[in-house]
Amino acid sequence: MVVIMQIKINNASAWPAYQQVVDQIKRDVALGRLKKGQQLPTVRQLAGELTLNPNTIGKAYRQLEQENIIYTRAGAGAFIADIDNQLNKSVRRNLIIDQLEHAAVDAFHMQITKAELRKWFEGILGEFNFNSKEGTSR
Amino acid sequence: MVVIMQIKINNASAWPAYQQVVDQIKRDVALGRLKKGQQLPTVRQLAGELTLNPNTIGKAYRQLEQENIIYTRAGAGAFIADIDNQLNKSVRRNLIIDQLEHAAVDAFHMQITKAELRKWFEGILGEFNFNSKEGTSR
Amino acid sequence: MVVIMQIKINNASAWPAYQQVVDQIKRDVALGRLKKGQQLPTVRQLAGELTLNPNTIGKAYRQLEQENIIYTRAGAGAFIADIDNQLNKSVRRNLIIDQLEHAAVDAFHMQITKAELRKWFEGILGEFNFNSKEGTSR
Amino acid sequence: MVVIMQIKINNASAWPAYQQVVDQIKRDVALGRLKKGQQLPTVRQLAGELTLNPNTIGKAYRQLEQENIIYTRAGAGAFIADIDNQLNKSVRRNLIIDQLEHAAVDAFHMQITKAELRKWFEGILGEFNFNSKEGTSR
DNA sequence: GTGGTCTAGACCACC
DNA sequence: GTGGTCTAGACCACA
Incomplete structure (x- = not known):
């Protein structure tokens, strides 16, 4: 009954483990892999799979709960x-724009063309089934 | 000869102070406000203006130097x-794509349409003088 | 002879299920929907209606009995x-005052005016048939 | 430079320790005892005073940060x-009304009169300096 | 069984 | 020095 997660933790990453769990679950929800009402793995179960402490998974779940x-x-x-x-x-809108701008700044310093960056961006949008007036447009 | 910086530190921000300095200098370079060869303020001078510890500015400069x-x-x-x-x-390419995807995930959870997100993105691109038209500018 | 309850359980609520049952029964008594001597549904019956574990209803009834x-x-x-x-x-008096104060603190942090809060409070009082006019009703 | 807190933890309480810390700090802010920009005691310091684990205080601070x-x-x-x-x-408005209603239900079951309950309520409001069009009205 | 709280003690990034 | 992350292991309330 419980979903099988495809989460990977990169210990070398600068991001804390619990944050990686949060991000990947949010991503799975956004991509439609996880749907309303589905049960997540138990704290202990996921902790076992990822060889993390149950407290760490608990922290991730608590953050996800707070973000609804x-x-x-x-x-x-x-x-x-x-x-x-x-x-x-309004708060989060700014966060998103900050992220996009940040990406654009980094792209500039890598001498990436606008066209190339746009291509990447569209590629990502393509993966999502947004709540879109665009319905079947892709 | 020394540039006047327009850096603002938000103490209540989740980002560490040194990171905010790094980001804003990178941004100013990308936007063309800072150009090749221009001298930055000294560590102590900038620390004084921003009422930060010189160590903090030093750390920011060290990171900027490491990123060339x-x-x-x-x-x-x-x-x-x-x-x-x-x-x-290749490493940084992935970083940028991660940032874009992250922004898209957050946008999904805010029920923002693709069209809206695209509009924000283009707005940001518009601010930059990207290499697309300046291919030979260096 | 058995009362039809109008209880709704919100699974996503932060309150435990048994607590929600207790609160709603207490509320129905206070509002006059349930009166002295009326029979409540059996544990199994209510558990079935609410798709909860009978243990959960049992716990709620036990707590209601303890509170007389x-x-x-x-x-x-x-x-x-x-x-x-x-x-x-005296014990319970403090509990009630704590609740009122807690609500006031939260209201402050939401920048709600006293007038507005008072309006809400009077609105709630209006729903109840308090002892003030029924002094002898028992 | 650091504020002296007047926090008391009731170990016998049903509320977790970290929640009691959160509530009392929120209360002190609402009552005007703590003001914008003031530094709170360090995690370790407050943990020492209350004989709690620093992690517990850290948890309280993190929750306060999330509530801005x-x-x-x-x-x-x-x-x-x-x-x-x-x-x-809108979410929190309902929380506050729930709290007020809950208090009213409990008051009913204690056979407290509306007048008495109103008196308590006004007593509490009197302690706060609300952002009030009522200015000096008390 | 589930998640939530708490402690003890470690290590890290930041200032 | 500061707060943040993580582990190990305990105990509790809830279902």
């Missing part, structure tokens, strides 16, 4: 939540 | 370097 | 009790 | 943030 990506019920498990993150929109 | 954004000459100061970051292109 | 909101008769069922919670009044 | 009550800077300390919690307003 999942909800957790002690004694029951952790589940993908319904999407309702209209909140904080 | 600036070069430092003992007894002379720090200067904007010529662009030659062809080096670890 | 209901009484249970072996072989007969659970019934709404007469009000006689004069007992640990 | 404070901001923390590794290597510098934790500070009271500027108020800007306009976000989540």
Whole structure:
């Protein structure tokens, strides 16, 4: 009943392990691999698979809960939540724009052309089934 | 001869101070506000302006030097370097794509449409004088 | 003879399921929807309706009995009790004041005006048939 | 330079220790005892005073940061943030109303009169300097 | 069984 | 010095 996750932890990464878990679960939700109501692996189970401490997974789940990506019920498990993150929109909008600008700055310093960067960007957008007035446009 | 920097540090930001300095200098280079050969403020001078510890500025300059954004000459100061970051292109390519994807994931969770995200992205690209039209500028 | 309950369990809520059952029954008594002597559904019956574990309902009933909101008769069922919670009044007084103060603190951090908060409070009081006019009703 | 806190932890309470720390700091901010920019005690210092583990205090500080009550800077300390919690307003509005209603339900079961409950409520409001169009009205 | 809390003690990045 | 991350292992409430 529990989903099989395809999470990989890079110990050499500058990002903390719990953050990598958060990011990859958010990504899986965005890509449609995880859907509303699905149960996530238990804390202990995922900790075992990734050879991390259960506390570390617990921290990741707590952060996901706070972002309304999942909800957790002690004694029951952790589940993908319904999407309702209209909140904080103004704050997060800036975060997203910051990320895009940051990527553009780095691209400049690598002498990447706008055309190339655009191509990468469109490639990523293509992977998502956005809540799109664009419906079947791809 | 020394450039006047327009750097602002946000103490409440999640990013460490030295990282904010690095990012804003990289951004100014990318936007053309800082050009090859221009001298940066001394560590102590900039530390004074931003009311930061000189160690913090020193760390920022060291990172910029490592990324070949600036070069430092003992007894002379720090200067904007010529662009030659062809080096670890494949590594950085992935970093940029990661950033773009990360932004897209966050956008999904905010229920932002592809069209809107594309608009933001183009807006950012518009600010830069990218190599596309300046292929020979170095 | 058995009352039809209008209880809803929110799985995504931070409150445990048994607590939600307790709260809603207490609320229904306070609002006059449930009256002295009325029989509650059996544990199994309510568990079935709410798709919860009978243990969970059992725990809720046990807590309600302990608070003298209901009484249970072996072989007969659970019934709404007469009000006689004069007992640990001083203890509970503090609990209520704590709740009110907690709400006020949260309201402050949301920059809600006193007038607005007062309006909400009066709105809630209006729903109840308090003892003020029913002094002799028991 | 660091504020002296008047926090007390009740080990017998049903509330976890870290939650009690969060609540009391929020309360002190709301009551005006802690003001924008003030530095909080260090994690280790407060942990020592309350004979709790530094991790427990760290958890409390992290939660306060997420609620935008404070901001923390590794290597510098934790500070009271500027108020800007306009976000989540609709969500939190319901939380506050839930708390008020909960208190009213409990008061009913204690046979407290509306007048008495109102008196308590006004007593609490009196302690706060709300961002009030009521200015000096008290 | 589940997740949540807490402790003890380690190591790291940042200032 | 600061806070942040992580581990190991304990205990608790909930389902």
